[in-house]
Amino acid sequence: MRQSYSLDLLATMFSLGCLTLLFLPHLLSDLQWYFIAIILLVLVLFVLVKFCWYLSIIIVFGLGFLWSVAYSKQYLTNISPYIDKTLVVKAKVVDINTRQKTTAISPYYLSFSIFSISGFTLSNNIPISVYWDNTIAPKSGQTWQLTLKTKVMHSYLNEGGFDSQRFSIANRSLLSAKLVDAKLLDDKSNLKQLIVDLALPYIDLFDYRDILLALTFGDRSQLDESHRMVMMQTGIAHLMAISGMHILVVFGLSRLLVKIVLFFIPKRFIHFFVPIVIGWLSAFFYAWLTGFNPPTLRAILALSIWIYLCYKKNQISAWQKVNRIIALLLLFDPLMILSESFWLSCYAVISLIFLFEWLPIPQEIKYKKRWYMVRLLHLQLGLTMLLLPIQCFVFQGVSGVSILTNLIAIPIISLCTFPAVLFALIFSLMDCFYIALWCWSIADKSLEWLFFSLNWFNFLWLKIPANFYLLSFVGWLTVIIIRTGSWRRFSVTLAVIFMLLITPIFKQPHYRWRLDMLDVGHGLAIVIHDGKSAILYDTGAKWEKSSAVERIIIPFLQWHNLNVQGIIISHQHNDHVGGLDMLQYVYPKAWLMSSSSSFNNDYQCLAGNHFIWNELTFSVLWPNKLVDYAQNEDSCVVQISDGRFSVLLTGDLERNQEYQLVTKYQNQLTSTILQAPHHGSNTSSSYPFLNHVKPVKLLVSTSRYNPWKLPSSKVIRKYQDLQLDSYVTAKTGQISLFFDKQTWQLKTMRGEIKPRWYHDWFGSFPIYE
Missing domain, CATH: 1.20.1280 (Monooxygenase)
Structure with a gap:
């Protein structure tokens, strides 16, 4: 012991x-x-x-x-020596090819394993993610000679946003590249790709091919965005990611089939461990086929330990099993600790053990079939309460209907869809066309029924602000109180604990007002707020499938529980106005001010106009007239002042307009903080303008790999000549300014707010270092 x-x-x-x-x-x-x-x-x-x-x-x-x-x-x-270089490499394809041949292939990221650079064989292969825009779709196991222009995954780093840099390190995809040239050296595919090629003609026939690919091969790269959102907002996304449940289904089905076969074999050839070993081999094969992602690795390890304990006839508790599995996984790969999927899986298993040991089902209904729904409800209700903290921290929200949707989805996926997928895969490999097609049809039809039901319940996704996160532990507290009966003797103590949990909700901000320049890549988005309500200056860019508003701005606003009362648009270029429609959809009551007459403005951005908002004075300095389409020279220039400190927001103002501002306002331009005009371009930041503004800090919003190489080296030298302290979002992440009555301070995400080694600037330093 x-x-x-x-x-x-x-x-x-x-x-x-x-x-x-x-x-x-x-x-x-x-x-x-x-x-x-x-x-x-x-x-x-x-x-x-x-x-x-x-x-x-x-x-x-x-x-x-x-x-x-x-x-x-x-x-x-x-990987560090190969960042921001042009390389000629030899590499093997890691990802399986599941693209449809009948449709045009849009560019996508493809994983390779580099084994040779410039003719020199490497001692350790280097994983790299290549932006593949070639017409030929590589297959897993093929060898290619590639000319690559490498770069590194550099995260947009903001409060409430997705940390893609940490995700990339956890998944060994930090090094990426743009494809310059490609030459196929060896077209021989590996076994995994051969299996995919046999199953793909069937899968391509069905409407839910994206989810069938995810369940069959663990390939979630082609998930339809509408399907992804429905699954996330109804709380069933975990069922579509290959994890312990799927591994156990494979093990259980294989074991059952072997037992059936053994029934017809003479007794002297039967051994107790034959079904278990074949079941384990089947589960291991499926985990290999789906890419050995961390959840499947954990499930295989747990299954292996269980089999070992059965063989040794040694009993240890569920807590001991989980503890040892986590330690072995981290011994195998410590970077798993950075993976959200690792935390989700471990936390879910721990919650299950805790639930069934501290709040078990009564013995009288535990093994009775007619109480199946009660047992399932106990499981879902308990897990929903216990999983609240991890859901808040990872997804910044929870589904209000996840209990109901999981009651529907778990039986459908585990008892119908996934077994049908497994049998369909087996019969596809055996070339039993009609049986395979029938099995794939069952899987697809079950998904159709599932999503029909989910669409009816997809209406209650709750975004949770950061100050509510402590309250999410109330589920754990409730289970402990019920089990221990502490509410009878320690009611005062429990009341104090509950008060501590809700304290952050009533926490008052330590600043009078705050300004955040968000890291939105090449674009601009600035949030001015007092901890409750906010005004936005520009909305970042709109991209092909998303926008800065969806990925960065709204998560930041919801993280701080801010209500948008107004939106100021500097001009109509995409990197400043791209997310306006989405922002107005989410905050329909927000007023709009711009220098364009084509917008439905509540207020006009004209020089001389001003308004007061929460003790802050917003003074419009430019332009002198409205235009139909506002461009750089028509940027809405606003000076924000609290009577002691001021911030000058300039949009993409050009040099000629800077001269006009200097002539008109002279020393009235003096401001504590200056948002650098036009992202630090040579066309702006003239000496006269900078000398009259005299900023203490200068903020530049741009991305690391922008094609215009902004901020320009000439402008940076100009800032240095004038001894101006400049900050660039590409390097610092989100830049936050906190203003009080007498003082103010500046903090950055990579510097003071959340300094972490995995947020470093990897590779060579830029000119603005």
Whole structure:
């Protein structure tokens, strides 16, 4: 018992050591790493001489910490020399090709494994994601010679937004590239692609091919956006990502089929472990086919431990199993700790164990079939309550109908759709055309019924502001209170705990007003707010399938629980006005001000106009007249002042208009903060203008890989000549200014708000360093 307890405690400490990877602002230098390693070595020698349990715990924690740091540094060291370079490489295709041959293939990202660069064979293959715009669709296992212009995944970093840089590191896709030239060296596909090629002609016949691909091969890259949104907003997206449930279904079906076959075999050839081993091999094969994503790896490992324990006839608790599995996974790959799917899977399993051990189903209904719906409701209601915290942190919202939709979706997917997909795949490989087609039809029809039902219930997706996140733990607190009966004796204590959970809701902002320049890539979006209501200056760009409003601005507004009262549009170029329609759809009561007469303006942006909003004075300095289509020279220039500090917002103002402003206003232009005109282009930021504004800080909104290479080197040197302290969103992420009555301060996401090693600028530094 003591040995088992010790092993579990050591596993926990190793996992906690890896957990520090989430919070480190910078990875250790080599000197720091070796210094800690030497200390641990001394402790190991001391433990060998005189055993000390507490030192053993510290040593294992330190080993987890050093292992995770070394693993991360090794990955970054392997790819760093190849960032922002033009390379000729030889690489194998990693991703399977599931594209339809009958339709034009739009560009997409494709994973390769580089094994040779400029003729030199690498000791370790380098994973890279290539933006593939060639007419030929590569297949998994093929070897290509590629000319690539490499870059690195550089996240738009904002509060409430998706952290694509952390996601890329967790999935080894930090290094990416644009394709310059491609030459096929070896067209031989691997076994995985051959299986895909046999099944794809069937799948392409059906309307729900995107979900069939996700369930069959784990390929979610072609999920229809409408399907994705419905699944997320109804809380069933987890059923379409290959995970433990799917692995267990494969194992269970295979085991059942083998048992049926063994029924017709003489008893002397039957062994207890034959169905289990074949079931495990089937599950392992399916996990390999779907790409060994982290959830399937965890499921396979858990299944393997269960089989091992059955063989050894050794019993350990569910908590011990989960603890050891997590430690083994992090030993195998510490970067999993950065993956949201890792946290979702582990948290869901822990919640299940907690639910059934602390709030079990009464024995009288546990094994009775007629109580199936009660058991399912117990599971869904309990999981919904316990999963609230992780849902809030990962998705910034929850589905209000997830209990109902999961009651519908889980039986359909686990009992009908997924088994049909498995049998369809088997019969497709056996070339049993009609049987395979019938199985695929059943799977597709079941998905049609499912989405028909989901569309009826897709109406209650609740966005949760950050100050409500502590309250999401009320589910855990409720289960503990019911189990322990503590409400009888500790009612006052529980009331205090509940008050602590709701305290953030009533927390008052520590600033008088705040301005945030969001990191929206090449574009502009500025939020001025007081912690409750906000005015936006520009809305970022609209892209082919999304916009800065959907991905960045609205998540930021909902993170801070802000109500948009007004929108100011500087001019009508896409990178400033692209998200306006979506923003007005979400906030229909917000007034609009612009310098374009073609908009349905509530207020006109004309020089001389001004208004007061929450003790802030908004003074319009430019333009002098409205135009039908507002361009750079017609940018709406607004000076915001609280009587002591001021901010000058300029849009994409050009040099000629800067001269006119200097002539008209002279020293009235003086402002504490200046939004750099036209993203730091050579066509603006003239010396006279900068000398009259005299900003303490200068903010530039642009992206790292913008084709115009903004801000320009000439403008940056101009800022340096005038000793102006400039900040660029491409490097800093979101820039936040906090104004009080007497003071103000500036914070950036990569600097002060959320400094993390995985948010660093990887590769060569830009001119504005």
